[in-house]
Amino acid sequence: MWDYTDKVKQLYMNPKNVGRIDDANAVAEVGSIVCGDALKLYLKIDDKNIIRDAKFETFGCGSAIASSSALTEMIIGKTVEEAEKITNRDIADYLGGLPEEKMHCSVMGNEALEKAIKVWRGEKVTDHADVEGEIVCHCFGVTENLIRDVIRENNLKTVEQVTNYTKAGGACGSCIPKIEDILNEMAGEAGTAEKKPAERKPLTNIKRMQLVEETIANIIRPMLQKDGGDIELIDVDGRNVHVGLRGQCVNCRVSDVTLKNLVEAKLREFVEEDITVLEVKP
Amino acid sequence: MNTTVYLDNNATTMVAPEVLDAMMPFLTERYGNPSSMHGFGGSVAKDIERARQSVARLIGADHDYEIVFTATGTESDNMAIQGALAYYRDRRHVITSRVEHPAVLSLCKKLEKEGYRITYVPVDHEGNLDMGVLKEAVDDDTAIVSIMYANNETGVIFPIDEIGLFLKERGIPFHVDAVQAAGKVPIDVNRIQCDLLTISGHKFHSPKGIGALYVRRGTRMRPILFGGHQEKGRRPGTENVPGIVGMGKAAELALTHLPEYAGRVSALRDRLENGILALFKNAGLNGNRDRRVPNTTNVGFEYIEGEAILLYLDGQGIAASSGSACSSGTLEPSHVLRAMGVPFTSAHGSIRFSLSRFTAERDVDHVLAVMPDVVNRLLDISPYWDSEKKEGRPITL
Known part of the structure; x- marks a missing residue:
């Protein structure tokens, strides 16, 4: 039996603001019936950017219903800018806390709010609130960006915590190594603030070259050198990056794999999504 | 809150009053150790042997010494499989099903990591075992086959007689996890022709913390616990005397109440099940309707969790159970329903009601009376249900 607070119990038994708003000007749906929880949020925002009304429909457990109710209570009367500052942690706090395993319910509330605001602003949204970045957990459709946001906002340290907050890794478990990588990488990031992923707007040629050089020098080369290999940047031609593998890599039977899974993956992560790496044989 | 209507008897059961009475002397004045040389302790050994005879009778064992008392069903399952593997060291293959209890599945996962080959026999959409796969999988390397008698979530009974006969002809040890069958349907180890069979006391009205493993005379296995001479060295450790005596009494009672399960309890279960299925068009039955233990029903509700x-x-005083991801602790929907291919839409909304001989007509009346409000209130909240049109909405996500 979950250790729900009285506030959670009160709100799942008697949720507030259940239903739809027919003339809503922002509607967002997050989660899915496959995952076992889904939330549809309706907002009515006036011309002074104040959220006049908020209603919800939820498929999910007790804490999902309570989190949805809490979210609507928290945002009604607030301006969009104020509402935007609400984090999943604030929703959990409003409820007097949630069991660790149920924190993903508060994340779902936060996701729905962000997505609804995007819709209202006319920004482009896809099925999930945050589908930028690849899907890490295929069972629950959790993206890398969502995992990163949640780790950052809640200062998470372990895979188990990530599962509790996002459900990622909770079913087949095949993405757990990937979650570990993200955690390790972000733990490193905390020390060196420089290694931020590149911004999303299109890069100029010079900026792209600089980032490619930096990424090879600071991230890729040290990883290859650990195994006695090395890498040389030969040319950057648009989004095609030409490199030569050196040292042990020359004779390595899996150098193709290294090229794709390490060099290209890291460049895509830190420079641009659509970079292609081509090998120039010595 | 009303008085509790307890419909979660596959999780655990209440201790029968007669069982408690039988145990009390061993929790008070008769606290001696049955291994002692003095009469104060030694006399207790006779009560253990009487309990052993009762448990043997419940499952049709020929000899009382074929019953080994353990602490739990989980321990019995582990002892059966690990004990057989410890003897057949050169055989590295185990056959089980995809819908076993975690006591067997988790052990098999661990064995897999250690290099064992495990065959997980699949089930169809009604939860029936794929006998073709099972029979195909058996080879010279197979050390043991472990299949449950009845599934804890759906109540579906497996064709263990057929498996037993098949394995007997090939000389392969057969373990049956009968935890969910004991006290609900007649068990006869000679009809099944199994070598090992697990039961757990608290599923048939004895207290928690007592289980048993039937070990057919001549079955090859080695102990997995080491210590004193208790249970002929097969399961060392000072006996849980009150538990054993309680389980003996519970076994005796279970045998006499079996006809009540086949009759009254089964009819009550059907009334509950048919009542719910008639009330809601978003509800469907999980599992084979005709081949089930008489006390269990598993209903899947679409559009609600x-x-x-x-x-x-619970708010209405009703205790039941669910295979939903959110209630599992692992955030994973029931492995049983997933193995059956139950769609996620109704696996997340599955509810198991499990009755006992202490379940009364009025308990079922109460559930049927409050069910519409419970389900309709959740349908009203659900984004997948149109409350005005009284039908599901297209599921877009």
Whole structure:
């Protein structure tokens, strides 16, 4: 039996603001019936950017219903800018806390709010609130960006915590190594603030070259050198990056794999999504 | 809150009053150790042997010494499989099913990591075992086959007689996890022709912390616990005397109440099940309707989520269980329903009601009376249900 607070119990038994708003000007749906929880949020925002009304429909457990109710209570009367500052942690706090395993319910509330605001602003949204970045957990459709946001906002340290907050890794478990990588990488990031992923707007040629050089020098080369290999940047031609593998890599039977899974993956992560790496044989 | 209507008897059962009475002397004045040389302790050994005879009778064992008392069903399952593997060291293959209890599945996962080959026999959409796969999988390397008698979530009974006969002809040890069958349907180890069979006391009205493993005379296995001479060295450790005596009494009672399960309990279960299925068009049965233990029903509700249903039922004083991801602790929907290919849409909304001989007509009346409000309130909240049109909405996500 979950250790729900009285506030959670009160709100799942008697949720507030259940239903739809027919003339809503922002509607967002997050989660899915496959995952076992889904939330549809309706907002009515006036011309002074104040959220006049908020209603919800939820498929999910007790804490999902309570989190949805809490979210609507928290945002009604607030301006969009104020509402935007609400984090999943604030929703959990409003409820007097949630069991660790149920924190993903508060994340779902936060996701729905962000997505609804995007819709209202006319920004482009896809099925999930945050589908930028690849899907890490295929069972629950959790993206890398969502995992990163949640780790950052809640200062998470372990895979188990990530599962509790996002459900990622909770079913087949095949993405757990990937979650570990993200955690390790972000733990490193905390020390060196420089290694931020590149911004999303299109890069100029010079900026792209600089980032490619930096990424090879600071991230890729040290990883290859650990195994006695090395890498040389030969040319950057648009989004095609030409490199030569050196040292042990020359004779390595899996150098193709290294090229794709390490060099290209890291460049895509830190420079641009659509970079292609081509090998120039010595 | 009303008085509790307890419909979660596959999780655990109440201790029968007669069982408690039988145990009390061993929790008070008769606290001696049965291994002692003095009469104060030694006399207790006779009560253990009487309990052993009762348990043997419940499952049709020829000899009382074929019953080994353990602490839990989980321990019995582990002892059966690990004990057989410890003897057949050169055989590296185990056959089980995809819908076993975690006591067997988790062990098999661990064995897999250690290099064992495990065949997980699949089930069809009604939860029936794929006998073709099982028979194909058996080879010279197979050390043991472990299949449950009845599934804990759906109540579906497996064709263990057929498996037993098949394995007997090939000389392969057969373990049956009968935890969910004991006390609900007649068990006869000679009809099944199994070598090992697990039962757990608290599923048939004895207290928690007592289980047993039937070990057919001549079965090859080695102990997995080491210590004193208790249980002929097969399961060392000072006996749980009150538990053993309680389980003996419970076994005796279970045998006499078996006809009541086949009759009254089964009819009551059907009334509950048919009542719910008639009330809601978003509800469907999980599992084979005709081949089930008489006390269990598993209903899947579409468009609403199981944990929320449980919490609302709990608010009405009703205790049931769910295979939903949210109620599992691992955030994973039931492995049994997933193995059956139950769609996620209704696996998340599955509710198991499990009755006992202590379940009364009025308990079922109460559930049927409050169910519409519970389900309709959740349908009203659900984004997948149109409350005005009284039908599901297209599921877009």
